[in-house]
Amino acid sequence: MKKILTYNFRKRAFILISACMMALLSSGQNAWVSTPLGIGKNCGGSNTTDSFRVLKYNDLTNILAPIYKCKPKLGGGSPSGPAFSSSAGSIAFNPYDQNVYYIATTTGNNSFVYHWRPDTCHTSNPKQVWSNHYSNQFVVGLDFNPLVPNEGFQLEFTGSGPHKPFLRKVDFTTNYFGPSDTIVLSGGKIIYQLNGDIIFTPSGQLYFAFDNKIFSVDFSTYGGAGKKVYATYIDTLDFGASGIYLTGIAYAQGKFIGSTQKGSGSPCAFKEIDISSGSAVITPVTLPANNYTATDMATMITGIGAAKKVSSVTYLGGTSYQVQYDIKVKNFGNINLVNVQLTDSIAKVFGTSFVSASAAAIGTLPSGISINPSYNGNTNCNLLTGGAGSTLAATPSDSAFIRTTVLLNNPDIHTTFFSTTIGKGTSSMFSIDVSDSSNNDVALRADLNGNGIPDDASEDVPTPLRLSDWVLLPSNLIDFNARLVSNNFVNVNWKLTTDAPLGMIVQRSTDAVQFTTIYEATSNANNVIQTYQYIDKNPSQGPNYYRIIFIRSTGASFYTDIVKIYLDQIPKPVLQVNPVPFFDKIHFKLQLDKNDQVSCKLIDFTGRVIYNATRIGIAGENNFTIDRLQYYPSGNYVLQVQAGDQLYNKLILKKNN
DSSP states (O other): OOOOOOOOOOOEEEEEOSSSOEEEEEEOOOSEEEOOEEEEESTTOOGGGOEEEEEEEETTTTEEEEEEEEOOOBOBTTTTBOOOOTTSEEEEEETTTTEEEEEEEETTTEEEEEEEOTTSOOOSSSOBOOSEEETTOOOOSEEEOTTSTTOEEEEEEESSSSBEEEEEEEETTTTEEEEEEEEEEGGGOOBOOOOEEEEEOTTSOEEEEETTEEEEEEGGGOOSTTOEEEEEEEEEOOOSSTTEEEEEEEEETTEEEEEEEETTTOSEEEEEEEOTTSSOEEEEEBOGGGOOEEEEEEOOEEEEEEEEEEEEEEEEETTEEEEEEEEEEEEOSSSOEEEEEEEOOHHHHHGGGEEEEEEEESSOOOTTOOBOTTOOSSSOOBSBOOSTTOOBOTTTTOEEEEEEEEEEESOOTTSEEEEOOEEEEEESSTTOEEEEEOEEOTTOOSOTTSSSOTTOTTSOOOEEEEHHHHHTGGGGEEEEEEEEEGGGEEEEEEEEOOSSOOEEEEEEESSSSSEEEEEEEEOOOSSSOEEEEEEESOOOSEEEEEEEEEEOTTSOEEEOOOEEEEEOSOOOOOOEEESSSBSSOEEEEEEESSOEEEEEEEEOTTSOEEEEEEEEEOSEEEEEEEOOOTTSOSEEEEEEEEETTEEEEEEEEEOOO
16 A cells, blocks of 8 residues: 655746746646535534534644534434434545545434535524435444545444444445445554544545544455454554544645644644654644644545646748647545646747747547637646636546647757746635646656645656657667567567667556556667567557566657557456565565565464565565464464455465474
8 A cells, every 4th residue: 555645846837938948937826725524513512513624734833724614403304303413423525526525423324425516504493304324234434535526434432442444435325335344453553542534635545543543454355254354553642641532534745734632622732643653653733723622534635736748840841840648637636626727838849939829638528528610729828727617526536647748940950948837726616726736657647656646846847848859769770569479478679779878668558648667677778789678578468568668878768650459358467476474485476567565464363463574576576485484373364465456366375384
């Protein structure tokens, strides 16, 4: 599971005004804004101050600012549902229907579910009636998976202390309650107090904090009676004094915001919790007048990301050239974005050599998004029609791909031109504006380090273009092709002559848009034709698109055309382990698309990690061994292996010799 990184640096938009200089025009707004939700009351106050609130967090000043407050009028129906109470309910935000869910359970297993838009709280009679009633289900401590529509997970506990935790899948649209899978806590940790909360990050990572202990949860193994999920202990939260416990938690700018209380609710406070270092760093958070404490919290995020790359350069003859850029804009939050716009002032980049520019969609655009037919990159720089109808949905997360075509006359082919596209949008609630300047990434990823935040440092590098790198290098590429060989392997081959060493990066894609590096090498520099090849032993089922990036020592790059190979019914690689059962050692085999770190853990039946190591994996087949295991007791163990974004869990049995 990926770690959450922390710092959210402000980005700046760069536009080239002359041939060799970039001018800093303006500082972009946040690409990512957190507005935590809470139910609670005035700190130390009575139940008459119960309220639902929306809070905007500034991670630079560590200030929570209230932006919306109400006390919902709930109840009625048959059977009659309970009224709103901050001490007798919990909340969660569902990105799919953009509603906050308030859940109250009375008299044992009698649960009522209400929901409403966070900016339109029901405050007048008649009271809002519950949407779901479960007479034999205990529903509490739930959050929604931002990657799967309407999929919620809740924590359950048994025992009177220590408490045994379970994870359960819930879907209110189908009234589905899945099995309660045991959660195995690593490090031998035990939960004694039931103060805490469960939370999904916008990228789909699951965490929970109870008894002031915070864990990450691998819920990929959830799924049936007798199954287990594994929670990795991160740290114990130290709030400076005994008896202070976390009561609610939300996600904000790569960190967590937690509400804490002692005793009956006073003293109370909010804290920022940063776990990026592998342990918890806690910073006080200021709430104006410090008059509010949350008994439960939920997360709302407004976010946008943009990326841009050069996709092709064509010499048209004489002094004329055609340049094409590919641009991507994506919703990076869990709130729908409206008024979505991309702005590209490409005429300012090329100056007097600029002739014209046009834009077209790549594939199908999200509903409501359309190309501006009047875009010319000069006097009209909006790539989209814009307006309130232009929407990027949050779940599933919408993306739009645009290709711009630029015609040039008599440009200096040895000058490097830098270009940036600005993506903008507005939250569909509370009118929060976000913007992001594009980075330069061949896979069109707005979030290069994978932490879920698109505007970190070094993620706003403008896209460079030096025409000479594109129009001179192709003449040295004699051939580039790919063909299917035995055992469903793909042979990628090319011929090249060059007078200087070139980096060569072979990439593969399943959609011709998102490419992954599978091989890297360096060419010889001897001005004779050299033949190169790479055998792809792990192609995907269906279409496979291949291309090569050639990189000069200056950093300038050239892309080949794309070659397509179609394969049918190719089994995906799996983790192969032997012997099973094992006694003193384990051998495991893993196929990798590219060179990558391989992290492996061996976890015993108590949740204790007895082996933890990181190896260097290479593209192709990898063989690893874990030995000296004869001294451990027999029983079930879990081998957990992670390579890049791929996580494998294998249940294996140890026997006595």
